[in-house]
Amino acid sequence: MTSTAPDTAAGTSPQTEAQRRVLTVLVSSQILSGAGLAAGITVGALLAQDMLGSTDLAGLPSALFTAGSALAAVAVGRVSHARGRRPGLAAGYLTGAVGSAGVIAAAVAGSPVLLFIALFVYGAGTATNLQARYAGADLAAPAHRARAVSTVLVATTLGGVVGPNLAAPTGRLADSLGIPALAGPFLLSGAAYALAALVLAVWLRPDPLLLARSLDLQQRTEATAQKAAPARGPGLIPGALTMILTQLVMTAVMTMTPVHMHDHGHGTAAAGLVIAIHVGAMYLPSPLTGWLVDRHGPKAVAAASGLTLLAAGLTAASAPADSVALLALALALLGLGWNLGLVSGTAMITDAVPLATRAKTQGMVDVSIAIAGATGGLTSGLVVTAAGYPALALTGGVLALAVLPAVAATASSR
Template sequence: MAHAPADIAAIQRRTLVVLIVTQVIGAVGVGVAPSIGILLAGEVTDSEAWAGLARTASTLGAALFGLPLGALAARRGRRLALSIGWWVGALGAAVLVLAAQLDAVVPLFVGLLLIGAGSAVALQSRFAATDLAEPRHKARALGLVVWVGTLGSVLGPNLGAPGELVGAATGLTVFASAFLIAAICLALAGTLVFLLLRPDPMLVSDELMAAAREMADDAAVRPAASASDAEPAADLAPGAPGVVDRPLPPRRKGAIRRLVAEVRTNPGARAAVVAILVGQVIMVAIMTMTPVHIVHHGGSINLVGITISLHVVGMFALAPVVGMMTDRYGHGPTMAIGVVVLLASLVIGAVRPDDMGWIVVSLVLLGLGWSFVNVTGSALFSVAVSSETRAASQGGVDALANLFGASAAFAAGPLLAATSFATLSLLTIAVLAPLVVIVVRLVRVPVVVR
């Protein structure tokens, strides 16, 4: 089916509206895991070791679901992949209702793993925003979807208050009530995507690319055919001299193997992956341990909540601005700003670890630096990777980012216990080194967006 440019613009606008609405609703449900989920883990397990493992379960779940959801999008389109991801997250939240009500350890871990699918979908939604965006507006569209997640990320940790009202009406505990609200939000997000994300932006994008290849092939075949009009049609078989074979549509099977090969040979894709992974490791390692550090230095729970809320604002509030800067000034210069901001955050943590005011500033800068690096790296990846591996590779990158983030969170605890917050900050400065090299190369040899 042919699509006029005006039709494509209308489909893109509709896609962004659906993604924005569902991102806000779904993020409310996902936002419960790193806040109320952590408190629930401590209450149910009654063991710091088991609670620490439970805290990484949702991140591990996001890593586990990122790859199959990306592969599903590659085969069947964004609509089915995103809706199933939100619904799996809703199932996880429902299981956590049971875990909270019964103080059950096994449902706790199962529920946290499943709710991680919601995190994976929230990440993949930003890539869905770029499927039909104009090349010069891809980063802006991606940043917009990242930005609207701020509302859900701020509301999710505060579901305890409405949870008390639900608990009074249903007899559920506060934690169980909060996860019941989360389950409803996640299920609603999946239903809205399934009903409204039509036509599917990825399938339309595939149709456009197939049409472009067909036109290019026709242009290549036409001169050869006109020069041999007198020859029998039987001689014009595929592979015959003077005839250009028309390639088959790109196959989705083996996309992960092609992704590995592409990252190995594609400098733009490789730079994007390094940026996303390094930013995630640094952000998660410091963000996870900052509440522990604040409490150990006599800080209140309210201070912890304010600090994390300001950190989340730093992560998402300027995402559309970062996207517009990326579109206008390029990936290298914009990512360089992120590196400088991350470095400033880590230096503050290393030099002023005992000053809680500076720690708050450090965490705000940490979120802002992550925003610059992640939005720019994600936008770079969306334009650098080939269309044949696009959806599966996007899921793979998100899976790797969550896996690296979970590993960083798991390792940061023992490091903080064995050393200090200042030492942890210094160690993460060393992690910045590969990103500095990437930024220098991007500034010298920019990736051209066509």
């Protein structure tokens, strides 16, 4: 197919120029969305605990917005498949902003039912934040695909680190406006998600997925699609399993850490610092992880994610309740293990699925990831109530080891 893209400077292809622009826009939107994502994570469980007066269901907010992200992943994937990444991602972030406004309204009204509905809608922002990584890979050359994914992920770091540390200031702002202080971070979430939607709607041109299809960038994938072969490669199953397990473990331990700290006398600022370190570890190592995946293959990196999550669980389980430093270290390892699993799993899936069905399949995989996160969030409060936070952390670490046989038993696509 002959490209209709304009000529560019010598030595620079239209594909390369388009990829640069796409990554620039995605980085800008991810900085904003990272703030929206992390601010809600910091106080969601605390807000529910405060409104319900019980720790038993403190994990429900995480379960709800990850369940909401499952539905949103399907919607964003289908819209992206039919119309491109730009409308799909913009709509997802806008829905997350609506959910943030709903959480604030629920806190003002003192309505747990409205809170749970709003948190479900808020989950669309989480799903969209993750699906943006696929957009970074659409135009990337296969040998640099993991690094393109990591560029999008690392952009979330700035917003993700700043967001939790604004929990206290936004709480004071909310209080001055007559809004419960714990709902303050959702003021930031709503504004950040709305701005991210605007950035994508206006500037994500050309659309990376539509352009990738028009240029037929992957001849192997194109040939597979023309033969009507199934949209499944050998990397699909291990990639999905890796991300599902890492999401389950990470969400469960992360959700209950602020509650654990609060119950042992730590304030919102201390919990915000630990979550900020955690979110930073989730995204900041992405460039190195992408390089490792491109250099050594995703199976080795996926195995490393399981071992890192085990170390996180052991550290969290053995950390004294009054030690912010050790809890921060445990949450940093938790974030790093998640990052290793996400980047390696994404690379396996993107390599395995042809362009013609890529967005739809990626959306369905992210549904499974969201369901795993919802399961981890929902059960975490029950486990802590029954056996304590150390038992939750240790169980999560051991469960993460299931990544090793998952990637070893199924051949990688690379």
